[in-house]
Amino acid sequence: MTLDPLRIHAASWVVPVCGPIIADGGVAVSGGKIVAVDALSLLQQRYPLAEVITHPAAALTPALVNAHVHLELSHLAELAATPFLGSFTCWITQLLLLRDTLGADGDRAEQAALQVAEQLYASGVSVLADIGNTLIGRNLASSFAGILLPFTEYLGLAERTLARNFLRLQSEPDQALCSGHAPYSTHARLLQQLKARSASLGQLFPIHTAEPAAENEMIRHGRGELVEFVRARGFWDDSFEPLANKNGGSIHYLHRLGLLDARTLCIHAIHVAPEEIRILAGQGAKVCLCPGSNRFLGTGSAPVAQYLEHGILPALGTDSLASNPELSIWREMQLLATEHTEVDPALIFAMATRGGAEALGLGDRLGTLAPGKDADLLRVPVPVHKTTATQVYNHLATTGSALVPLRIRV
Numbered sequence: 001m002t003l004d005p006l007r008i009h010a011a012s013w014v015v016p017v018c019g020p021i022i023a024d025g026g027v028a029v030s031g032g033k034i035v036a037v038d039a040l041s042l043l044q045q046r047y048p049l050a051e052v053i054t055h056p057a058a059a060l061t062p063a064l065v066n067a068h069v070h071l072e073l074s075h076l077a078e079l080a081a082t083p084f085l086g087s088f089t090c091w092i093t094q095l096l097l098l099r100d101t102l103g104a105d106g107d108r109a110e111q112a113a114l115q116v117a118e119q120l121y122a123s124g125v126s127v128l129a130d131i132g133n134t135l136i137g138r139n140l141a142s143s144f145a146g147i148l149l150p151f152t153e154y155l156g157l158a159e160r161t162l163a164r165n166f167l168r169l170q171s172e173p174d175q176a177l178c179s180g181h182a183p184y185s186t187h188a189r190l191l192q193q194l195k196a197r198s199a200s201l202g203q204l205f206p207i208h209t210a211e212p213a214a215e216n217e218m219i220r221h222g223r224g225e226l227v228e229f230v231r232a233r234g235f236w237d238d239s240f241e242p243l244a245n246k247n248g249g250s251i252h253y254l255h256r257l258g259l260l261d262a263r264t265l266c267i268h269a270i271h272v273a274p275e276e277i278r279i280l281a282g283q284g285a286k287v288c289l290c291p292g293s294n295r296f297l298g299t300g301s302a303p304v305a306q307y308l309e310h311g312i313l314p315a316l317g318t319d320s321l322a323s324n325p326e327l328s329i330w331r332e333m334q335l336l337a338t339e340h341t342e343v344d345p346a347l348i349f350a351m352a353t354r355g356g357a358e359a360l361g362l363g364d365r366l367g368t369l370a371p372g373k374d375a376d377l378l379r380v381p382v383p384v385h386k387t388t389a390t391q392v393y394n395h396l397a398t399t400g401s402a403l404v405p406l407r408i409r410v
């Protein structure tokens with residue numbers, strides 16, 4: 001058996017994410033794994049025979065994670081091609097209409113989904129958590145160059161839809177990943193069944209949470225824009241049980257249902273009160289922010305600094321081309337940095353890497369540059385006039401999709 005030779009990738013900057021930036025650093029790799037991360041001079045002392053591959057005017061970073069996308073909606077991109085000023089339910093109505101017109105699957109949808117997955121990979125994203133109602137995500141998963149987690153989404157608020165959904169859920173093979181759409185669209189008992197299944201299989205349970213402000217109105221009082229929307233579609237049957245706590249919100253609701261733990265991913269999580277952030281932190285639940293989609297739909301901006309204060313490092317997600325004109329985790333970082341100047345750019349970059357990997361249960365393999373992790377690195381161009389760690393983090397977090405990294409996978 002021949003051992004894979006040890007190589008050192010050296011760059012002006014190494015950004016481990018789990019520790020300080022290293023100027024003139026190196027990453028020693030062998031057999032597809034990271035062996036050591038340190039100053040280049042120290043690595044060369046330790047491994048004098050190792051080949052050194054230099055990457056001047058660049059930072060070596062972990063690959064990015066997109067913790068929330070709907071690949072199957074990629075062919076509906078015209079929805080987000082022009083600014084949108086309507087209500088949240090107006091957008092859903094438009095989406096459903098266009099999907100009815102163009103079809104939910106078929107060649108056009110599959111080609112668009114494939115193209116988006118490939119573009120995301122080329123931009124440095126190694127992990128996609130995809131949510132869909134068709135087989136598009138599942139079919140793409142085996143050919144995706146990184147890791148594609150294809151979640152099948154369950155919906156149904158009316159009690160009469162429960163039996164059919166329970167039956168469908170029972171017939172899912174164990175390896176299938178399943179998610180609940182949202183508190184406003186999915187019956188509480190179905191959410192509990194979905195979570196129980198995910199928990200018993202050790203799988204992640206993603207759910208859209210506190211995305212439109214109207215979700216809290218529904219949860220507190222059983223009324224409002226979302227209720228009227230569901231009623232108009234014939235799925236409101238008064239089986240929804242509002243919270244007794246009229247100051248509560250989506251997180252209280254999910255907590256009451258017993259859905260929050262370290263393997264629950266709350267997506268968007270915009271309209272979340274301080275007390276609810278404490279609940280999330282106490283349960284160890286994960287959060288995924290989607291600033292680009294939120295901006296397009298005008299749903300608001302999540303309390304990022306408060307999450308960080310409570311020890312929650314959120315993940316980042318692009319959501320779909322139906323609610324975001326550009327799917328790029330670099331752009332999500334840029335938007336977050338623009339909207340939240342109080343947040344350290346180093347933490348924003350950590351969200352796009354470590355936050356995503358940990359949220360998806362892949363923190364032992366990806367998200368940081370550390371010994372034992374996958375050697376899945378990005379070489380990101382950094383102008384030579386960036387001479388401090390602060391400048392490098394600013395560059396990474398605020399440049400946006402103009403940053404085009406090269407991949408180093410060994």
Ligand SMILES: [Zn+2]
Binds near residue numbers: 068069320
């Ligand atoms: Zn979504």
